[in-house]
Amino acid sequence: MADVDAIVEDLTSTGVHLGPGTQTWLSDKQLEAFEQAVRAGDLPVHLVLVQPAEDGITAGDDLLVRVHDAGGPEGLYIGVNNVWDLDGPAYHATLPDDRQVNVALQQWGPVQGNTDVVRDVDAVLSGGGTDGRPPTLGDGLVTVAEALASGDLAAVADEARDAQQAAREADAADGNGQSGGTTGTTTPYADENDTGDAVLGGVILLTLLLGAVLGTRALVRRLRDRASTRAFTLPDSVLDRVREAGDADLARRARAAVLALGERIDAADLDGSDAAAWTATLDHYDAAGRLLPDDPTADMDPLDAVGAVVLAGRGEEALAAARRGRTFTPSTRCFLNPLHGRATRDHALEHASRRVDAPICATCRRDLEAGRRPDILDVVVRGRPEHYFETDREPWASTGFGALEPDLVRRLHRGGRR
Structure with missing residues:
Protein backbone atom coordinates (compact mmCIF):
# COMPACT_ATOMS: atom_id res chain seq x y z
CA MET A 1 0.00 0.00 0.00
CA ALA A 2 1.31 3.46 -0.88
CA ASP A 3 2.70 5.59 1.96
CA VAL A 4 0.18 8.44 1.92
CA ASP A 5 2.11 10.57 4.43
CA ALA A 6 5.29 10.30 2.34
CA ILE A 7 3.37 11.38 -0.77
CA VAL A 8 1.90 14.38 1.08
CA GLU A 9 5.41 15.39 2.16
CA ASP A 10 6.72 15.15 -1.42
CA LEU A 11 3.83 17.16 -2.85
CA THR A 12 4.18 19.84 -0.20
CA SER A 13 7.90 20.24 -0.88
CA THR A 14 8.30 19.57 -4.62
CA GLY A 15 4.85 18.90 -6.10
CA VAL A 16 6.03 15.55 -7.50
CA HIS A 17 6.06 12.02 -6.08
CA LEU A 18 7.65 9.23 -8.11
CA GLY A 19 7.05 5.85 -6.48
CA PRO A 20 9.33 2.83 -6.90
CA GLY A 21 9.47 1.64 -10.50
CA THR A 22 7.97 4.82 -11.99
CA GLN A 23 11.17 6.83 -12.47
CA THR A 24 11.56 5.52 -16.02
CA TRP A 25 8.05 6.59 -17.03
CA LEU A 26 9.35 10.10 -17.76
CA SER A 27 12.73 11.14 -19.06
CA ASP A 28 14.81 13.60 -17.03
CA LYS A 29 14.21 16.19 -19.74
CA GLN A 30 10.42 15.71 -19.65
CA LEU A 31 10.30 15.89 -15.85
CA GLU A 32 12.42 19.05 -15.85
CA ALA A 33 10.19 20.69 -18.50
CA PHE A 34 7.05 19.74 -16.52
CA GLU A 35 8.42 21.14 -13.27
CA GLN A 36 9.67 24.30 -15.00
CA ALA A 37 6.23 25.01 -16.51
CA VAL A 38 4.55 24.43 -13.14
CA ARG A 39 6.95 26.84 -11.45
CA ALA A 40 6.68 29.45 -14.22
CA GLY A 41 2.90 29.46 -14.04
CA ASP A 42 2.81 29.12 -10.24
CA LEU A 43 0.44 26.21 -10.84
CA PRO A 44 -1.12 24.07 -8.09
CA VAL A 45 -0.47 20.92 -10.15
CA HIS A 46 0.70 17.78 -8.34
CA LEU A 47 2.06 14.61 -9.94
CA VAL A 48 1.64 11.30 -8.10
CA LEU A 49 3.08 8.32 -9.98
CA VAL A 50 2.67 5.03 -8.12
CA GLN A 51 2.79 1.53 -9.57
CA PRO A 52 -0.79 0.16 -9.50
CA ALA A 53 -1.39 -2.99 -7.49
CA GLU A 54 -1.31 -6.12 -9.63
CA ASP A 55 -4.81 -7.13 -8.54
CA GLY A 56 -6.19 -3.77 -9.68
CA ILE A 57 -8.06 -3.21 -6.40
CA THR A 58 -6.39 0.05 -5.39
CA ALA A 59 -7.22 2.65 -8.02
CA GLY A 60 -5.20 5.80 -8.51
CA ASP A 61 -8.23 8.07 -8.17
CA ASP A 62 -8.84 6.71 -4.68
CA LEU A 63 -5.17 7.19 -3.78
CA LEU A 64 -5.35 10.83 -4.86
CA VAL A 65 -8.41 11.35 -2.65
CA ARG A 66 -6.63 9.80 0.33
CA VAL A 67 -3.54 11.94 -0.26
CA HIS A 68 -5.58 15.14 -0.38
CA ASP A 69 -7.63 14.17 2.66
CA ALA A 70 -4.43 13.44 4.59
CA GLY A 71 -3.28 17.04 4.16
CA GLY A 72 -2.19 17.24 0.54
CA PRO A 73 -2.27 20.72 -1.05
CA GLU A 74 -5.18 22.05 -3.09
CA GLY A 75 -5.08 21.92 -6.87
CA LEU A 76 -4.98 19.43 -9.74
CA TYR A 77 -3.72 15.93 -8.99
CA ILE A 78 -2.46 13.67 -11.79
CA GLY A 79 -1.93 9.98 -11.06
CA VAL A 80 -2.31 6.52 -12.59
CA ASN A 81 -5.17 4.04 -12.22
CA ASN A 82 -3.83 1.19 -14.37
CA VAL A 83 -0.93 0.27 -16.60
CA TRP A 84 -1.92 -2.12 -19.37
CA ASP A 85 0.18 -4.23 -21.71
CA LEU A 86 -2.34 -4.50 -24.55
CA ASP A 87 -2.14 -5.11 -28.26
CA GLY A 88 -3.75 -2.69 -30.68
CA PRO A 89 -4.20 1.09 -30.67
CA ALA A 90 -3.77 2.90 -27.36
CA TYR A 91 -6.68 4.68 -25.69
CA HIS A 92 -4.55 6.61 -23.18
CA ALA A 93 -1.09 8.05 -22.77
CA THR A 94 1.70 5.52 -23.24
CA LEU A 95 4.95 4.71 -21.48
CA PRO A 96 8.35 4.42 -23.18
CA ASP A 97 7.87 0.62 -23.36
CA ASP A 98 4.50 1.14 -25.19
CA ARG A 99 2.32 0.10 -22.26
CA GLN A 100 -0.89 2.10 -21.91
CA VAL A 101 -1.59 4.32 -18.91
CA ASN A 102 -5.10 4.87 -17.57
CA VAL A 103 -4.68 8.30 -16.00
CA ALA A 104 -6.28 9.32 -12.67
CA LEU A 105 -7.35 12.96 -12.35
CA GLN A 106 -8.77 14.82 -9.35
CA GLN A 107 -9.11 18.53 -8.61
CA TRP A 108 -9.69 20.51 -5.44
CA GLY A 109 -9.89 24.27 -5.74
CA PRO A 110 -9.22 26.47 -8.78
CA VAL A 111 -6.33 26.13 -11.20
CA GLN A 112 -5.68 29.37 -13.09
CA GLY A 113 -9.13 30.49 -11.98
CA ASN A 114 -10.82 27.36 -13.38
CA THR A 115 -12.51 25.00 -10.92
CA ASP A 116 -12.81 22.16 -13.47
CA VAL A 117 -9.82 21.54 -15.74
CA VAL A 118 -10.07 17.75 -15.49
CA ARG A 119 -11.96 17.20 -18.75
CA ASP A 120 -9.54 19.31 -20.75
CA VAL A 121 -6.50 17.67 -19.16
CA ASP A 122 -8.00 14.27 -19.93
CA ALA A 123 -8.48 15.27 -23.57
CA VAL A 124 -4.84 16.30 -23.93
CA LEU A 125 -3.55 13.11 -22.28
CA SER A 126 -5.83 10.95 -24.46
CA GLY A 127 -5.52 12.58 -27.88
CA GLY A 128 -2.84 15.23 -27.73
CA GLY A 129 -0.16 13.23 -29.53
CA THR A 130 0.70 13.07 -33.22
CA ASP A 131 -2.37 12.91 -35.51
CA GLY A 132 -4.79 12.66 -32.60
CA ARG A 133 -3.12 9.62 -31.06
CA PRO A 134 -2.34 9.39 -27.34
CA PRO A 135 0.98 11.03 -26.46
CA THR A 136 3.62 9.49 -24.27
CA LEU A 137 2.90 10.23 -20.64
CA GLY A 138 5.91 12.52 -20.36
CA ASP A 139 5.06 14.55 -23.46
CA GLY A 140 1.43 14.78 -22.40
CA LEU A 141 2.32 16.06 -18.94
CA VAL A 142 4.60 18.72 -20.40
CA THR A 143 1.89 19.82 -22.84
CA VAL A 144 -0.67 20.07 -20.02
CA ALA A 145 1.63 22.08 -17.75
CA GLU A 146 2.71 24.46 -20.51
CA ALA A 147 -0.88 24.97 -21.71
CA LEU A 148 -2.05 25.69 -18.16
CA ALA A 149 0.82 28.12 -17.61
CA SER A 150 0.04 30.01 -20.82
CA GLY A 151 -3.73 29.96 -20.30
CA ASP A 152 -4.26 27.97 -23.51
CA LEU A 153 -5.47 24.64 -22.05
CA ALA A 154 -9.03 24.91 -23.42
CA ALA A 155 -7.80 25.59 -26.95
CA VAL A 156 -5.19 22.83 -26.81
CA ALA A 157 -7.82 20.41 -25.50
CA ASP A 158 -10.23 21.31 -28.30
CA GLU A 159 -7.51 20.67 -30.86
CA ALA A 160 -6.80 17.29 -29.26
CA ARG A 161 -10.49 16.34 -29.34
CA ASP A 162 -10.83 17.33 -32.99
CA ALA A 163 -7.66 15.45 -33.95
CA GLN A 164 -8.76 12.37 -32.01
CA GLN A 165 -12.15 12.39 -33.75
CA ALA A 166 -10.43 12.69 -37.13
CA ALA A 167 -8.18 9.75 -36.25
CA ARG A 168 -11.19 7.61 -35.34
CA GLU A 169 -12.90 8.48 -38.62
CA ALA A 170 -9.72 7.64 -40.53
CA ASP A 171 -9.54 4.26 -38.76
CA ALA A 172 -13.17 3.57 -39.65
CA ALA A 173 -12.55 4.53 -43.28
CA ASP A 174 -9.64 2.08 -43.40
CA GLY A 175 -11.94 -0.70 -42.25
CA ASN A 176 -10.84 -0.89 -38.63
CA GLY A 177 -13.74 -1.28 -36.23
CA GLN A 178 -16.12 -2.35 -39.06
CA SER A 179 -15.38 -6.05 -39.22
CA GLY A 180 -13.73 -7.08 -36.00
CA GLY A 181 -11.09 -4.36 -35.82
CA THR A 182 -9.77 -3.23 -32.45
CA THR A 183 -9.75 0.53 -32.60
CA GLY A 184 -11.26 2.97 -30.14
CA THR A 185 -14.51 2.88 -32.09
CA THR A 186 -15.16 -0.78 -31.32
CA THR A 187 -17.41 -1.62 -28.39
CA PRO A 188 -16.33 -4.75 -26.49
CA TYR A 189 -19.88 -5.48 -25.39
CA ALA A 190 -21.74 -4.48 -28.53
CA ASP A 191 -25.52 -4.82 -28.55
CA GLU A 192 -28.58 -3.12 -29.92
CA ASN A 193 -27.38 0.21 -28.51
CA ASP A 194 -24.64 0.29 -31.17
CA THR A 195 -27.19 1.62 -33.63
CA GLY A 196 -27.95 4.58 -31.37
CA ASP A 197 -24.24 5.26 -30.95
CA ALA A 198 -23.74 5.17 -34.71
CA VAL A 199 -26.56 7.68 -35.20
CA LEU A 200 -25.09 9.87 -32.49
CA GLY A 201 -21.68 9.66 -34.20
CA GLY A 202 -23.28 10.77 -37.47
CA VAL A 203 -24.94 13.73 -35.76
CA ILE A 204 -21.63 14.74 -34.18
CA LEU A 205 -19.85 14.52 -37.55
CA LEU A 206 -22.55 16.60 -39.23
CA THR A 207 -22.33 19.22 -36.50
CA LEU A 208 -18.54 19.30 -36.81
CA LEU A 209 -18.91 20.17 -40.49
CA LEU A 210 -21.49 22.81 -39.68
CA GLY A 211 -19.18 24.25 -37.02
CA ALA A 212 -16.37 24.54 -39.57
CA VAL A 213 -18.65 26.37 -42.00
CA LEU A 214 -19.83 28.77 -39.31
CA GLY A 215 -16.29 29.23 -38.02
CA THR A 216 -17.18 28.41 -34.41
CA ARG A 217 -16.58 25.59 -31.98
CA ALA A 218 -19.26 26.60 -29.51
CA LEU A 219 -21.93 24.48 -31.23
CA VAL A 220 -19.63 21.46 -31.26
CA ARG A 221 -18.89 21.77 -27.56
CA ARG A 222 -22.61 22.05 -26.72
CA LEU A 223 -23.35 18.87 -28.66
CA ARG A 224 -20.52 17.04 -26.95
CA ASP A 225 -21.84 18.07 -23.56
CA ARG A 226 -25.33 16.95 -24.50
CA ALA A 227 -24.05 13.63 -25.83
CA SER A 228 -22.18 12.97 -22.60
CA THR A 229 -25.49 13.03 -20.69
CA ARG A 230 -27.09 10.25 -22.73
CA ALA A 231 -27.83 7.00 -20.93
CA PHE A 232 -24.91 4.61 -20.82
CA THR A 233 -25.82 0.93 -21.04
CA LEU A 234 -23.81 -1.05 -18.51
CA PRO A 235 -22.44 -4.51 -19.36
CA ASP A 236 -23.40 -7.59 -17.40
CA SER A 237 -21.19 -8.56 -14.51
CA VAL A 238 -18.19 -10.69 -15.44
CA LEU A 239 -15.58 -11.51 -12.81
CA ASP A 240 -12.35 -11.99 -14.72
CA ARG A 241 -9.97 -12.17 -11.77
CA VAL A 242 -9.68 -14.44 -8.74
CA ARG A 243 -11.94 -12.97 -6.08
CA GLU A 244 -10.32 -14.62 -3.07
CA ALA A 245 -7.11 -12.61 -3.38
CA GLY A 246 -9.02 -9.42 -4.05
CA ASP A 247 -11.33 -9.95 -1.08
CA ALA A 248 -8.38 -10.57 1.23
CA ASP A 249 -6.73 -7.38 0.00
CA LEU A 250 -9.94 -5.45 0.57
CA ALA A 251 -10.14 -6.73 4.15
CA ARG A 252 -6.54 -5.69 4.81
CA ARG A 253 -7.20 -2.29 3.28
CA ALA A 254 -10.33 -1.79 5.38
CA ARG A 255 -8.51 -2.61 8.61
CA ALA A 256 -5.59 -0.35 7.65
CA ALA A 257 -7.93 2.54 6.80
CA VAL A 258 -9.81 2.30 10.12
CA LEU A 259 -6.56 1.92 12.08
CA ALA A 260 -5.02 4.94 10.36
CA LEU A 261 -8.09 7.07 11.11
CA GLY A 262 -7.98 6.02 14.76
CA GLU A 263 -4.32 6.99 15.02
CA ARG A 264 -5.00 10.41 13.49
CA ILE A 265 -7.90 10.96 15.88
CA ASP A 266 -5.67 10.10 18.86
CA ALA A 267 -2.98 12.52 17.63
CA ALA A 268 -5.36 15.35 16.73
CA ASP A 269 -5.18 18.72 18.48
CA LEU A 270 -8.59 20.17 17.84
CA ASP A 271 -8.71 23.27 20.00
CA GLY A 272 -11.01 25.75 18.27
CA SER A 273 -12.14 23.14 15.76
CA ASP A 274 -15.61 22.73 14.32
CA ALA A 275 -17.55 20.69 16.90
CA ALA A 276 -19.98 19.22 14.37
CA ALA A 277 -17.13 18.08 12.10
CA TRP A 278 -15.36 16.50 15.08
CA THR A 279 -18.54 14.63 16.02
CA ALA A 280 -18.87 13.43 12.41
CA THR A 281 -15.28 12.18 12.56
CA LEU A 282 -16.01 10.04 15.61
CA ASP A 283 -19.34 8.81 14.18
CA HIS A 284 -17.71 7.65 10.95
CA TYR A 285 -14.82 6.03 12.83
CA ASP A 286 -17.26 4.14 15.05
CA ALA A 287 -19.42 3.03 12.09
CA ALA A 288 -16.40 1.84 10.12
CA GLY A 289 -15.02 -0.05 13.12
CA ARG A 290 -18.29 -1.88 13.65
CA LEU A 291 -17.98 -3.40 10.17
CA LEU A 292 -14.69 -5.11 11.02
CA PRO A 293 -14.83 -8.65 12.45
CA ASP A 294 -13.67 -8.96 16.05
CA ASP A 295 -11.28 -11.69 14.95
CA PRO A 296 -8.64 -10.07 12.70
CA THR A 297 -8.03 -13.42 11.00
CA ALA A 298 -11.70 -13.97 10.12
CA ASP A 299 -13.01 -13.56 6.58
CA MET A 300 -14.71 -10.27 5.86
CA ASP A 301 -17.61 -9.65 3.54
CA PRO A 302 -16.17 -7.68 0.57
CA LEU A 303 -19.00 -5.14 0.53
CA ASP A 304 -18.61 -4.50 4.26
CA ALA A 305 -14.89 -4.03 3.61
CA VAL A 306 -15.62 -1.45 0.92
CA GLY A 307 -18.11 0.20 3.28
CA ALA A 308 -15.44 0.45 5.96
CA VAL A 309 -13.02 2.03 3.47
CA VAL A 310 -15.65 4.58 2.40
CA LEU A 311 -16.65 5.41 5.99
CA ALA A 312 -13.02 5.74 7.09
CA GLY A 313 -12.37 8.00 4.11
CA ARG A 314 -15.28 10.22 5.11
CA GLY A 315 -13.95 10.21 8.66
CA GLU A 316 -10.65 11.55 7.29
CA GLU A 317 -12.56 14.28 5.45
CA ALA A 318 -14.46 15.20 8.62
CA LEU A 319 -11.23 15.30 10.62
CA ALA A 320 -9.63 17.58 8.01
CA ALA A 321 -12.67 19.87 8.19
CA ALA A 322 -12.52 19.90 12.00
CA ARG A 323 -8.84 20.85 11.95
CA ARG A 324 -9.59 23.79 9.66
CA GLY A 325 -12.66 24.88 11.60
CA ARG A 326 -14.88 24.21 8.59
CA THR A 327 -18.24 22.54 8.12
CA PHE A 328 -17.97 18.90 7.09
CA THR A 329 -19.66 17.94 3.82
CA PRO A 330 -19.09 14.31 2.79
CA SER A 331 -17.71 13.75 -0.68
CA THR A 332 -19.63 11.70 -3.22
CA ARG A 333 -17.82 8.62 -4.45
CA CYS A 334 -18.18 6.88 -7.79
CA PHE A 335 -21.44 4.91 -7.93
CA LEU A 336 -20.01 2.20 -10.18
CA ASN A 337 -17.01 1.57 -7.93
Missing part, protein backbone atom coordinates in the same frame (compact mmCIF):
# COMPACT_ATOMS: atom_id res chain seq x y z
CA PRO A 338 -16.59 3.62 -4.73
CA LEU A 339 -12.94 2.52 -4.56
CA HIS A 340 -12.27 4.80 -7.54
CA GLY A 341 -12.67 7.87 -5.35
CA ARG A 342 -14.72 10.97 -5.94
CA ALA A 343 -17.37 11.29 -8.62
CA THR A 344 -17.27 14.21 -11.02
CA ARG A 345 -20.92 14.50 -12.07
CA ASP A 346 -24.13 12.52 -12.58
CA HIS A 347 -24.74 10.34 -15.61
CA ALA A 348 -27.73 8.32 -16.75
CA LEU A 349 -26.99 4.59 -16.46
CA GLU A 350 -29.09 1.70 -17.77
CA HIS A 351 -28.93 -2.00 -16.98
CA ALA A 352 -31.54 -4.76 -17.12
CA SER A 353 -34.36 -2.31 -17.98
CA ARG A 354 -33.46 -0.12 -15.00
CA ARG A 355 -32.27 3.46 -15.29
CA VAL A 356 -30.65 5.61 -12.64
CA ASP A 357 -28.95 9.01 -12.65
CA ALA A 358 -25.86 8.47 -10.55
CA PRO A 359 -22.51 10.16 -9.99
CA ILE A 360 -19.50 8.44 -11.55
CA CYS A 361 -15.80 9.19 -11.59
CA ALA A 362 -13.86 10.55 -14.54
CA THR A 363 -12.28 7.15 -15.22
CA CYS A 364 -15.62 5.34 -15.54
CA ARG A 365 -16.99 8.17 -17.68
CA ARG A 366 -14.03 7.92 -20.06
CA ASP A 367 -14.45 4.15 -20.33
CA LEU A 368 -18.18 4.37 -21.02
CA GLU A 369 -17.80 7.14 -23.58
CA ALA A 370 -15.14 5.07 -25.39
CA GLY A 371 -17.26 1.90 -25.31
CA ARG A 372 -14.95 0.14 -22.86
CA ARG A 373 -16.07 -1.99 -19.92
CA PRO A 374 -15.77 0.12 -16.77
CA ASP A 375 -14.34 -1.36 -13.57
CA ILE A 376 -17.63 -1.91 -11.74
CA LEU A 377 -17.56 -3.29 -8.20
CA ASP A 378 -18.76 -6.88 -8.61
CA VAL A 379 -19.36 -9.63 -6.06
CA VAL A 380 -20.36 -13.30 -6.16
CA VAL A 381 -23.88 -13.99 -4.87
CA ARG A 382 -25.06 -17.59 -4.69
CA GLY A 383 -22.35 -18.61 -7.11
CA ARG A 384 -23.11 -15.91 -9.68
CA PRO A 385 -21.28 -12.63 -10.33
CA GLU A 386 -23.42 -9.52 -9.89
CA HIS A 387 -22.89 -5.80 -9.79
CA TYR A 388 -23.03 -4.81 -6.12
CA PHE A 389 -26.03 -2.50 -6.70
CA GLU A 390 -28.05 -5.46 -8.04
CA THR A 391 -27.67 -7.43 -4.82
CA ASP A 392 -29.82 -7.28 -1.68
CA ARG A 393 -26.88 -6.20 0.47
CA GLU A 394 -27.87 -3.13 2.43
CA PRO A 395 -27.26 -0.30 2.96
CA TRP A 396 -24.69 -0.56 0.18
CA ALA A 397 -26.93 -1.49 -2.78
CA SER A 398 -29.62 1.16 -2.39
CA THR A 399 -27.31 4.00 -1.32
CA GLY A 400 -24.47 3.28 -3.73
CA PHE A 401 -22.10 3.50 -0.74
CA GLY A 402 -23.36 7.04 -0.22
CA ALA A 403 -23.44 8.05 -3.89
CA LEU A 404 -27.26 8.10 -3.93
CA GLU A 405 -27.96 8.74 -0.24
CA PRO A 406 -25.18 10.68 1.49
CA ASP A 407 -25.80 9.85 5.17
CA LEU A 408 -24.37 6.35 5.44
CA VAL A 409 -23.98 6.54 9.20
CA ARG A 410 -27.69 7.23 9.66
CA ARG A 411 -28.63 4.39 7.31
CA LEU A 412 -26.43 1.96 9.23
CA HIS A 413 -27.97 2.98 12.55
CA ARG A 414 -31.52 2.99 11.16
CA GLY A 415 -31.63 -0.19 9.19
CA GLY A 416 -28.46 -2.07 9.98
CA ARG A 417 -27.07 -4.17 7.18
CA ARG A 418 -27.95 -7.44 5.52
